[in-house]
Amino acid sequence: MAGAAATPPAMMRAVQYDACGGGAAGLKHVDVPVPSAKKNEVLLKLEAATINPVDWKIQKGMLRPLLPRRLPFIPVTDVAGVVAGVGPGVNDLAVGDQVVAMLNSMNGGGLAEYAVAAANLTVKRPPNVSAAEGAGLPIAAGTALQALRSIGAKFDGTGEPLNVLVTAASGGVGLYAVQLAKLANLHVTATCGARNAELVRGLGADEVLDYRTPEGAAMRSPSGRRYDGVVHCTVGVGWPAFEPLMAPRGKVIDITPNFSAMLTSALHAVTLRRKRLVPLLLSPNKADLEFLVGLVGEGKLRTVVDSRFPLGDAAKAWQKSIDGHATGKIVVEMEG
Numbered sequence: 001m002a003g004a005a006a007t008p009p010a011m012m013r014a015v016q017y018d019a020c021g022g023g024a025a026g027l028k029h030v031d032v033p034v035p036s037a038k039k040n041e042v043l044l045k046l047e048a049a050t051i052n053p054v055d056w057k058i059q060k061g062m063l064r065p066l067l068p069r070r071l072p073f074i075p076v077t078d079v080a081g082v083v084a085g086v087g088p089g090v091n092d093l094a095v096g097d098q099v100v101a102m103l104n105s106m107n108g109g110g111l112a113e114y115a116v117a118a119a120n121l122t123v124k125r126p127p128n129v130s131a132a133e134g135a136g137l138p139i140a141a142g143t144a145l146q147a148l149r150s151i152g153a154k155f156d157g158t159g160e161p162l163n164v165l166v167t168a169a170s171g172g173v174g175l176y177a178v179q180l181a182k183l184a185n186l187h188v189t190a191t192c193g194a195r196n197a198e199l200v201r202g203l204g205a206d207e208v209l210d211y212r213t214p215e216g217a218a219m220r221s222p223s224g225r226r227y228d229g230v231v232h233c234t235v236g237v238g239w240p241a242f243e244p245l246m247a248p249r250g251k252v253i254d255i256t257p258n259f260s261a262m263l264t265s266a267l268h269a270v271t272l273r274r275k276r277l278v279p280l281l282l283s284p285n286k287a288d289l290e291f292l293v294g295l296v297g298e299g300k301l302r303t304v305v306d307s308r309f310p311l312g313d314a315a316k317a318w319q320k321s322i323d324g325h326a327t328g329k330i331v332v333e334m335e336g
Contacts, residue, residue, distance in 0.1 A: 008034050008043060008045070008084050008085060009034060010033060010034060011031050011032065012032060012034045012112055012114050013030075013112065013113050013311060014029075014030055014031075014032050014111060014113070015027050015028065015029055015075075015111035016030055016073055016075070017059055017071070018071050018072040018073075019071065020059060020060065020061035020064065020071075021059070021060060021061060022059070023056070023059070023318070024318040024322065025315070027314060028072075029312070029314075030072075034113075034114045035114065035115065036085065036087075036116070037085045037087035038087050038088075038116075039087050039088045040089045040120070041087040041090070041116050041118055041119060042083050042086050042087065042093050042099075042101075042116070042117055042122055043083070043085030043086075043087075043115075043116055044083060044084060044099065044115050044116070044122075045081050045082045045083075045084040045113065045114055046079050046080070046110070046113060046114060046115055046334045047080055047082065047131035047334055048079065048080050048081070048131035048135040048331050048333050049076045049078060049080075049110035049332045050078045050079075050135045050140075050172075050329045050330060050331050051317055051318060051332065052076075052077075052139045052140065052172065052321075053256075053321060053324075054139065055075045055076050055077075055318075055321070056318060056321055059073075059075060067105060067106065073108055074108050074109045074110070074111055074112050074115075075110065075111055076108060076111045076332070077103040077104070077105050077108060078102060078135050078137070078138040078139050078140075079100070079102075079103060079135050080100045080101070080125060080131040081098075081101075082096060083096060083099055084114065089119075090119045092119070093122060093124070099117075099123060099124055099134075100122070100123055100125050100134035100135065100293055101117035101121055101122040101138070102117070102139065102142075102284050102289065103116075103117050103121075104117075104118060104121075110332075111311065111314050111332060112311075112334075113311070113334050120286050121138075121284055121285075122286075123289045123293050124293075125293060125297075126293070126297035129293060129296050129297050131333070132305055132308065132329075132331045132333070133296055133303040133305075134293060134296070134303075135329075135331060136172070136303035136305070136328075136329035137176075137289065137293060137296070138289060140172040140173045141176040141180070141292045141301070141303075142282055142284060142289065142292065143173050143280065143282050144173050144176040144177035144180050145176075145288055145291070145292065146280060146282060146283065146288070147177065147231045147253040147255060148164070148177065148180055148181055148186075148229070150251065150278060150280060151164060151228060151229025151230075151251055152228065152229065153180070153181065153186060153229075155180075155183060155184050155291075157185075159184055159185065159186075161186070162186050162187070162228040163186070163187045163189070163226065163227050163228050163229075163247070164181050164187070164228060164229045164230065164231065165188075165190070165191070165221070165229075165230045165231070165245070166178050166181065166189070166233065167219070167231070167232050167233050167234045167237065168191065168211075168233035169192045169205065169233070170192040170193065170196035170199065170200055170328070171233055171234075171326070171327075171328075172329050173233045173255060174190070175304045175327075175328055176303075177231045178190055178205050179203050179301050182205075187206050187223075187225065188206050188207070189205070189208075189209065189219075189222075189223075189227070190205040190207070190208050190209070191208075191210075191211045191216055191219060191234075192208065192209075192211065193210065193211065193212065194212070197210065199304070199327065206223075207222050211234075219237075219241065219242070219245060221245075226247040226250065227242075227247060227250050228247045228249070228250050228251075229250060229251050229252070229253065230245075230246075230250070230251070230252040231253055231255070232252050232253060232254045232255060232256075233255055234256075235256055238261070238264075239261070239264045242277075243275060246275045247275075248275065249274050250275050250276075251278050252277045252278065253278050253280050254277060254279050254280065255280050257279035261277060261279060262279060264277050265277045265279050303328070303329055304327065304328030304329065305329055305331055306326040306328040306329060306330050307320060307326070307330055307331070308332075309331070309332050309333070310335045311332055311333070311334050312335075314332050317331075317332050
């Protein structure tokens with residue numbers, strides 16, 4: 001209920017790193033002041049946060065000089081919790097509201113007991129949506145949603161019956177992409193490891209390929225369909241592998257593009273290619289987050305939780321993400 005949150009303390013527990021590199025061993029537990037909400041911001045008492053690959057890539061220095069903007073840095077942006085304070089100019093959120101938020105990537109702050117979020121990237125969370133379910137959504141589900149829209153998927157019943165391929169379908173983005181594609185009435189072919197095939201099929205995939213087999217590595221639809229779009233969630237597979245599988249106007253939406261992919265995309269753009277590789281950079285917005293939280297609340301979208309760790313074991317969660325074999329989301333919960 002609104003108004004139920006306690007007055008925030010002066011200090012909080014947090015996990016940060018003070019240098020790029022170091023992996024999980026570079027994370028340090030610290031006590032730091034609780035931040036305060038400024039204009040158009042809210043202070044959140046965090047209940048859960050989820051780790052995305054971009055979080056440890058920032059620590060690794062792969063986004064230098066842009067991120068991290070300054071050190072020491074408290075990482076992670078995808079969170080859920082309760083509004084504990086409201087800054088000037090915020091009218092649609094109140095103390096005590098349960099919410100999901102995406103924190104500013106420049107400032108991070110998710111591996112802590114409290115964090116400040118922009119009101120325009122904070123949405124109310126229905127009582128039947130847990131903190132862990134909500135915290136999984138901002139980057140992973142947001143990326144899946146925008147990738148599918150780039151292909152032409154529509155969620156109002158007016159879309160065409162497209163054929164899509166989702167690679168690495170048992171990962172954080174892939175599991176959401178399979179579900180969202182089915183909500184848009186698309187035919188879904190998915191690749192994943194054999195141990196996750198039933199999970200992916202259970203979430204709606206029409207065809208599931210084991211990427212370790214020759215058939216899975218070839219990524220051809222068993223039904224012989226050409227793909228109108230690919231939500232490409234893995235690495236190490238380039239445009240030449242996809243081109244013969246694509247429909248005449250097919251698009252490969254690459255969510256982890258490397259330099260070669262960027263060059264290929266630029267070449268496709270200037271030569272007006274009908275089949276195209278398109279890099280995707282998530283554009284966070286409140287409308288998409290509200291849409292996704294609503295789908296979870298209605299039971300139409302599921303956050304698959306791979307594992308849960310208390311804040312005290314954040315390094316274990318960090319290492320699990322780096323290892324790259326999680327099925328779904330890795331959740332850090334702020335106990336106590």
